[in-house]
Amino acid sequence: MKVSDLLDHCEKNEWRSNRAQASLRSTLKTLHNHAGEYEVEDLDYRALCQIKDALEAERRGKRPAAATVKRELSQLGAALVVACKLGVIKAAPPMPSIAVQNTKDRVASAAEMQRIYGRIAERDGDRWWQFGEMVRFVYDTACRRSEALMMRSDWLVEDASGDLLIAWPQFRDATAAERARTGQSKVALLKNGKAKTLPASAHFKTVRDRLEALSEDGRLFPFSETRAWEMWNEVCEDGLTLHTLRHTRITNLIRSGAPLAAVSKLAGHSSIKITADRYGHLCVEDLKGIVA
Numbered sequence: 001m002k003v004s005d006l007l008d009h010c011e012k013n014e015w016r017s018n019r020a021q022a023s024l025r026s027t028l029k030t031l032h033n034h035a036g037e038y039e040v041e042d043l044d045y046r047a048l049c050q051i052k053d054a055l056e057a058e059r060r061g062k063r064p065a066a067a068t069v070k071r072e073l074s075q076l077g078a079a080l081v082v083a084c085k086l087g088v089i090k091a092a093p094p095m096p097s098i099a100v101q102n103t104k105d106r107v108a109s110a111a112e113m114q115r116i117y118g119r120i121a122e123r124d125g126d127r128w129w130q131f132g133e134m135v136r137f138v139y140d141t142a143c144r145r146s147e148a149l150m151m152r153s154d155w156l157v158e159d160a161s162g163d164l165l166i167a168w169p170q171f172r173d174a175t176a177a178e179r180a181r182t183g184q185s186k187v188a189l190l191k192n193g194k195a196k197t198l199p200a201s202a203h204f205k206t207v208r209d210r211l212e213a214l215s216e217d218g219r220l221f222p223f224s225e226t227r228a229w230e231m232w233n234e235v236c237e238d239g240l241t242l243h244t245l246r247h248t249r250i251t252n253l254i255r256s257g258a259p260l261a262a263v264s265k266l267a268g269h270s271s272i273k274i275t276a277d278r279y280g281h282l283c284v285e286d287l288k289g290i291v292a
Contacts, residue, residue, distance in 0.1 A: 004036035070098040108248045119235040134221040142249040170195035192270035
């Protein structure tokens with residue numbers, strides 16, 4: 001049995017209810033490319049180290065983050081556990097370790113954000129204005145980068161009180177390839193598999209009309225992932241990523257005393273436990289200096 005066949009089995013029969021379908025698809029595509037031709041029975045520690053080296057190599061001109069490679073190897077390890085259940089192998093081999101230094105834990109200061117906004121403002125053209133609004137949107141709402149890039153004008157709705165809301169749907173139509181692989185006509189749109197609704201900020205309301213006027217395909221921030229990263233790298237501060245903006249917003253909200261349940265809903269975590277596990281240390285740290 002080849003690894004590709006094992007991954008296909010897992011996707012169709014074991015992981016169909018996985019909430020993070022978009023992330024899973026991306027991971028499986030990479031594993032198919034770099035490990036698909038291996039025979040499952042031949043995957044010992046040495047072979048897995050070779051796969052690890054292949055996963056760490058450059059992709060589209062840049063090396064992947066250690067956390068990305070760790071997630072991909074973890075998914076492969078989960079597939080090997082399934083192979084044990086199927087009787088393909090007797091025991092799963094040990095997986096290579098990956099050391100992760102999480103720069104996403106970095107918090108952007110107000111001064112850094114002002115410098116970033118200033119650099120964007122110095123650049124000419126509608127595209128740079130749109131990009132600046134996307135950066136502000138991610139920072140204001142704690143959205144994931146992918147959630148901002150997919151946002152469409154027809155997801156803007158008004159509630160009974162006339163307040164403007166942004167409503168990401170729960171599902172999107174599956175592509176032909178996705179239907180063939182999973183047998184499903186719909187796939188989850190967001191990482192947690194749930195729909196998401198946020199109130200629009202006062203600033204967003206002032207720029208909505210111009211964003212919609214500039215949109216050519218319904219998307220309010222019409223950038224590819226690659227182009228968004230290229231533009232960000234032109235203006236960012238050292239050590240800051242687009243994800244840092246989300247982390248900064250969530251951190252600042254918790255430190256300001258916002259209810260954890262509300263922050264969890266804003267962040268789009270699938271449960272409040274995830275928020276507590278990820279950011280709960282802040283509650284303890286902020287007690288230092290208060291307790292006598």
